[in-house]
Amino acid sequence: xxxxxxxxxxxxxxxxxxxxxxxxxxxxxxxxxxxxxxxxxxxxxxxxxxxxxxxxxxxxxxxxxxxxxxxxxxxxxxxxxxxxxxxxxxxxxxxxxxxxxxxxxxxxxxxxxxxxxxxxxxxxxxxxxxxxxxxxxxxxxxxxxxxxxxxxxxxxxxxxxxxxxxxxxxxxxxxxxxxxxxxxxxxxxxxxxxxxxxxxxxxxxxxxxxxxxxxxxxxxxxxxxxxxxxxxxxxxxxxxxxxxxxxxxxxxxxxxxxxxxxxxxxxxxxxxxxxxxxxxxxxxxxxxxxxxxxxxxxxxxxxxxxxxxxxxxxxxxxxxxxxxxxxxxxxxxxxxxxxxxxxxxxxxxxxxxx
Numbered sequence: 001x002x003x004x005x006x007x008x009x010x011x012x013x014x015x016x017x018x019x020x021x022x023x024x025x026x027x028x029x030x031x032x033x034x035x036x037x038x039x040x041x042x043x044x045x046x047x048x049x050x051x052x053x054x055x056x057x058x059x060x061x062x063x064x065x066x067x068x069x070x071x072x073x074x075x076x077x078x079x080x081x082x083x084x085x086x087x088x089x090x091x092x093x094x095x096x097x098x099x100x101x102x103x104x105x106x107x108x109x110x111x112x113x114x115x116x117x118x119x120x121x122x123x124x125x126x127x128x129x130x131x132x133x134x135x136x137x138x139x140x141x142x143x144x145x146x147x148x149x150x151x152x153x154x155x156x157x158x159x160x161x162x163x164x165x166x167x168x169x170x171x172x173x174x175x176x177x178x179x180x181x182x183x184x185x186x187x188x189x190x191x192x193x194x195x196x197x198x199x200x201x202x203x204x205x206x207x208x209x210x211x212x213x214x215x216x217x218x219x220x221x222x223x224x225x226x227x228x229x230x231x232x233x234x235x236x237x238x239x240x241x242x243x244x245x246x247x248x249x250x251x252x253x254x255x256x257x258x259x260x261x262x263x264x265x266x267x268x269x270x271x272x273x274x275x276x277x278x279x280x281x282x283x284x285x286x287x288x289x290x291x292x293x294x295x296x297x298x299x300x301x302x303x304x305x306x307x308x309x310x311x312x313x314x315x316x317x318x319x320x321x322x323x324x325x326x327x328x329x330x331x332x333x334x335x336x337x338x339x340x341x342x343x344x345x346x347x348x349x350x351x352x353x354x
Contacts, residue, residue, distance in 0.1 A: 045305045046306050053082035053084075056127075056271070057080045057081065057082055061182050064078075071168075077100070077183065079098040082096075092163065093126045095124060097179050100118055101185050103222060105211065105234040105235050105236070106238055109214075115215050119170065120168065122164060122167060122168075124274065125161070127276060127277060128162055128163075129305065130324050134324075135324045137325040140328070148295065149334070150195070151194055155175070155177045155321060155322060159274060162273075179270055181268060196336070198226065199315065200335065205252075207241065207243065210239040210241065212256055213230075231270070232267070232269065253317070253337060260282065276322075279310050281312060289311070289312055291340075291341065292345030293339070293343075294324055295320065295321065296325040297309050297319050300351060307323065309323075315335040315338055325342075328342060
């Protein structure tokens with residue numbers, strides 16, 4: 001076979017592969033197009049099988065291979081275990097989360113602060129299905145929105161549909177919003193005075209270390225309010241305070257996103273107390289998330305109907321309430337760094353009725 005024929009065959013092969021790829025994409029999009037233009041929205045669901053749950057737990061720093069323990073403080077590290085409840089056609093998969101709250105790196109703790117091991121232990125339905133047409137929170141006014149997003153206690157109790165059960169009473173009280181993949185607590189976004197801890201509309205910002213975490217004054221719980229790449233790639237040696245790092249101190253919100261430079265894809269960074277997954281600041285196509293989320297920072301992000309929280313550069317950074325929430329034109333008054341707008345994602349629009 002001559003070189004000319006070989007080149008022609010290669011071009012033909014690549015052309016055929018490209019054509020088949022285009023056909024597969026078109027076939028996948030046809031149901032979405034029909035739903036979008038027929039006036040009949042798609043019916044959303046969620047990926048919450050036992051296998052889905054086990055895939056998630058593999059992302060966590062699990063150090064207790066024997067499953068749930070009586071007291072996580074009597075062990076080393078964290079444990080995240082899936083519990084598959086069977087026996088009915090509508091079986092529910094629950095996830096048991098246990099953590100001592102200690103990070104995988106040496107944090108920078110101010111001399112006057114205290115820092116201690118925790119006993120965090122709860123169980124919740126894994127990734128429950130929710131609907132964009134039935135928001136849990138739908139504030140119509142500024143004051144109503146503030147009562148949700150500018151309220152440190154707004155995530156004290158997840159929705160009853162989450163099946164949340166607390167096995168221990170953590171020192172964090174009602175401010176715990178979730179657990180990071182490194183076992184560190186994720187707190188409700190607000191400071192003790194119900195303000196954005198980094199860009200408050202009143203008073204001054206709070207101090208954190210280079211990994212964007214700190215301890216609360218009561219309870220000595222080391223925790224995040226904003227996403228940190230340290231949870232995925234723990235630094236070695238001593239870290240500095242944020243104020244001693246020029247990039248961090250000049251714009252903590254931009255610095256937060258920059259710590260995910262090596263994770264520009266859909267990346268699990270934790271699980272919320274309502275059972276929904278928390279992702280980093282990039283979606284599945286590598287695009288930084290700057291829109292498509294509701295007031296809780298939650299987004300419908302695929303054609304299945306899965307709902308999760310995404311790290312963003314704007315308040316509430318990780319999660320501000322247990323969603324789904326609505327998409328009002330107003331923004332919270334407790335921050336100088338609100339989202340420019342709350343907008344439905346492409347998939348949320350597909351599932352929207354009315």
